[in-house]
Amino acid sequence: xxxxxxxxxxxxxxxxxxxxxxxxxxxxxxxxxxxxxxxxxxxxxxxxxxxxxxxxxxxxxxxxxxxxxxxxxxxxxxxxxxxxxxxxxxxxxxxxxxxxxxxxxxxxxxxxxxxxxxxxxxxxxxxxxxxxxxxxxxxxxxxxxxxxxxxxxxxxxxxxxxxxxxxxxxxxxxxxxxxxxxxxxxxxxxxxxxxxxxxxxxxxxxxxxxxxxxxxxxxxxxxxxxxxxxxxxxxxxxxxxxxxxxxxxxxxxxxxxxxxxxxxxxxxxxxxxxxxxxxxxxxxxxxxxxxxxxxxxxxxxxxxxxxxxxxxxxxxxxxxxxxxxxxxxxxxxxxxxxxxxxxxxxxxxxxxxxxxxxxxxxxxxxxxxxxxxxxxxxxxxxx
Amino acid sequence: xxxxxxxxxxxxxxxxxxxxxxxxxxxxxxxxxxxxxxxxxxxxxxxxxxxxxxxxxxxxxxxxxxxxxxxxxxxxxxxxxxxxxxxxxxxxxxxxxxxxxxxxxxxxxxxxxxxxxxxxxxxxxxxxxxxxxxxxxxxxxxxxxxxxxxxxxxxxxxxxxxxxxxxxxxxxxxxxxxxxxxxxxxxxxxxxxxxxxxxxxxxxxxxxxxxxxxxxxxxxxxxxxxxxxxxxxxxxxxxxxx
Numbered sequence: 001x002x003x004x005x006x007x008x009x010x011x012x013x014x015x016x017x018x019x020x021x022x023x024x025x026x027x028x029x030x031x032x033x034x035x036x037x038x039x040x041x042x043x044x045x046x047x048x049x050x051x052x053x054x055x056x057x058x059x060x061x062x063x064x065x066x067x068x069x070x071x072x073x074x075x076x077x078x079x080x081x082x083x084x085x086x087x088x089x090x091x092x093x094x095x096x097x098x099x100x101x102x103x104x105x106x107x108x109x110x111x112x113x114x115x116x117x118x119x120x121x122x123x124x125x126x127x128x129x130x131x132x133x134x135x136x137x138x139x140x141x142x143x144x145x146x147x148x149x150x151x152x153x154x155x156x157x158x159x160x161x162x163x164x165x166x167x168x169x170x171x172x173x174x175x176x177x178x179x180x181x182x183x184x185x186x187x188x189x190x191x192x193x194x195x196x197x198x199x200x201x202x203x204x205x206x207x208x209x210x211x212x213x214x215x216x217x218x219x220x221x222x223x224x225x226x227x228x229x230x231x232x233x234x235x236x237x238x239x240x241x242x243x244x245x246x247x248x249x250x251x252x253x254x255x256x257x258x259x260x261x262x263x264x265x266x267x268x269x270x271x272x273x274x275x276x277x278x279x280x281x282x283x284x285x286x287x288x289x290x291x292x293x294x295x296x297x298x299x300x301x302x303x304x305x306x307x308x309x310x311x312x313x314x315x316x317x318x319x320x321x322x323x324x325x326x327x328x329x330x331x332x333x334x335x336x337x338x339x340x341x342x343x344x345x346x347x348x349x350x351x352x353x354x355x356x357x358x359x360x361x362x363x364x365x366x367x368x369x370x371x372x373x374x375x376x377x378x379x380x381x382x383x
Numbered sequence: 384x385x386x387x388x389x390x391x392x393x394x395x396x397x398x399x400x401x402x403x404x405x406x407x408x409x410x411x412x413x414x415x416x417x418x419x420x421x422x423x424x425x426x427x428x429x430x431x432x433x434x435x436x437x438x439x440x441x442x443x444x445x446x447x448x449x450x451x452x453x454x455x456x457x458x459x460x461x462x463x464x465x466x467x468x469x470x471x472x473x474x475x476x477x478x479x480x481x482x483x484x485x486x487x488x489x490x491x492x493x494x495x496x497x498x499x500x501x502x503x504x505x506x507x508x509x510x511x512x513x514x515x516x517x518x519x520x521x522x523x524x525x526x527x528x529x530x531x532x533x534x535x536x537x538x539x540x541x542x543x544x545x546x547x548x549x550x551x552x553x554x555x556x557x558x559x560x561x562x563x564x565x566x567x568x569x570x571x572x573x574x575x576x577x578x579x580x581x582x583x584x585x586x587x588x589x590x591x592x593x594x595x596x597x598x599x600x601x602x603x604x605x606x607x608x609x610x611x612x613x614x615x616x617x618x619x620x621x622x623x624x625x
Contacts, residue, residue, distance in 0.1 A: 346467050346468055346472070351455050352457070355443055357443055372443055375451070376447045382451075
């Protein structure tokens with residue numbers, strides 16, 4: 001089924017699909033202890049599931065990504081966020097594989113989140129929605145995989161927040177998959193990253209139009225706060241050299257300084273553009289919930305400071321393997337984090353491959369068309 | 384970069400060199416090839432010796448190629464990244480034509496025998512007679528087909544002779560279980576296998592090394608101990624020249 005959902009300050013309505021209601025009989029217990037049941041998850045699929053259901057690849061999207069991995073996003077009307085990677089005769093070849101991508105729990109593209117209607121109260125949840133974790137998102141995805149009656153995924157692939165989900169899949173359901181590709185990610189969210197997230201959240205919360213989270217009921221929208229959160233975050237997705245290369249100190253007005261606090265530099269203009277575009281497609285409360293879920297993620301502390309233990313069960317299944325991909329100029333999840341993860345996995349006996357791809361694009365490199373990225377992914381999933 | 388150039392030295396005798404190394408590896412064993420390049424040796428070992436293979440390689444493109452062979456690989460190099468691996472993780476750690484290009488050859492060798500029961504090391508022999516003649520007569524650092532770099536641009540910052548390598552193994556209390564001396568096309572005849580001649584006549588040495596204190600009973604699992612050193616060489620020789 002499909003649903004109608006509203007987006008942005010103008011509350012434009014778009015049709016979002018495909019929706020399935022999960023945990024209809026048995027509720028899903030969240031990390032917080034609360035239970036949810038009969039909740040919606042939105043997803044897209046590409047390719048065909050084969051007879052023995054052995055060709056399914058789950059792709060986990062990043063923080064503010066969505067299920068439209070290789071098809072047009074109905075809200076932005078842009079191509080899928082990984083269009084160059086997924087499709088017929090592309091590196092993740094949908095002539096061969098059945099690709100599933102679902103909107104994460106807590107998201108705002110049709111899945112159960114703060115924008116969903118509470119059926120008991122007939123009100124929108126907003127900030128009464130329960131706090132969720134990366135692990136909760138994975139449990140929800142697992143219910144979707146069970147809905148497809150897939151016993152074992154061929155691969156789970158994700159970048160950034162999606163990479164955390166892919167790693168969590170290896171920890172929670174090692175028997176339900178064969179391969180993991182985790183890109184531009186880490187076993188934890190670092191203190192610096194939590195700090196950036198908090199700045200973003202405070203930008204939203206301190207916007208008067210946030211209305212203690214009740215902006216939808218109050219018919220308001222914290223556009224400025226959400227936009228500012230996106231601007232801050234966007235800096236962390238790039239790199240110093242990428243900003244230098246893309247904008248340098250170029251001025252918006254070529255005639256020179258205007259001697260004002262309006263946008264003088266191209267880089268400022270770019271950030272404002274990113275912020276205002278984001279507001280049109282993303283729910284401010286959803287941003288609070290998802291960034292918080294990412295902050296909670298730390299596999300090392302989950303296993304009492306021994307990261308290797310997290311992957312012990314994964315390593316026991318000898319056919320399981322994992323590929324870690326880091327990017328040289330990623331300062332959100334720097335290659336050093338990937339190295340630590342690699343070492344912990346080797347100590348656990350995991351069959352791990354790891355590669356550090358040179359790119360000055362920064363964290364967002366996993367979203368950019370790159371031959372080495374494509375060949376690495378295609379090589380890994382085809383063997 | 385150094386690894387790239389280091390491998391070029393072996394380019395013209397790659398099959399020959401690698402097949403001898405492969406012959407030292409027992410079936411069904413686990414192998415780490417340090418500086419595995421495109422994975423040629425690992426692929427050979429996987430297909431012919433049913434080895435459980437892993438690669439360590441500095442070049443991103445080559446790591447990706449190794450993955451396409453269905454072999455797991457880590458991006459890294461001998462000097463910096465052997466600490467990744469737990470103790471005694473492999474049966475064999477192989478380092479082909481690279482020890483002389485590492486920053487700390489002694490530590491690399493120690494690390495190899497920390498992570499593996501056996502180290503297989505192949506080396507160009509700086510004391511090869513043509514190198515000696517070059518240095519003696521011309522008075523400059525040898526530059527030839529096998530050592531194709533000027534002193535100021537060579538990646539081979541720690542050249543040694545066969546004799547030097549044996550001395551280092553002795554100092555570290557490592558035992559050389561098998562050594563094979565070769566020049567560009569051939570394994571040296573048995574008659575030239577005395578240390579003096581080998582250090583003079585061989586262009587390359589290939590060594591199978593283990594820790595001396597390593598239990599003899601465990602060694603039996605991995606060593607062709609029923610075959611003497613010389614018959615192993617002869618068998619290798621025969622196989623190559625068949």
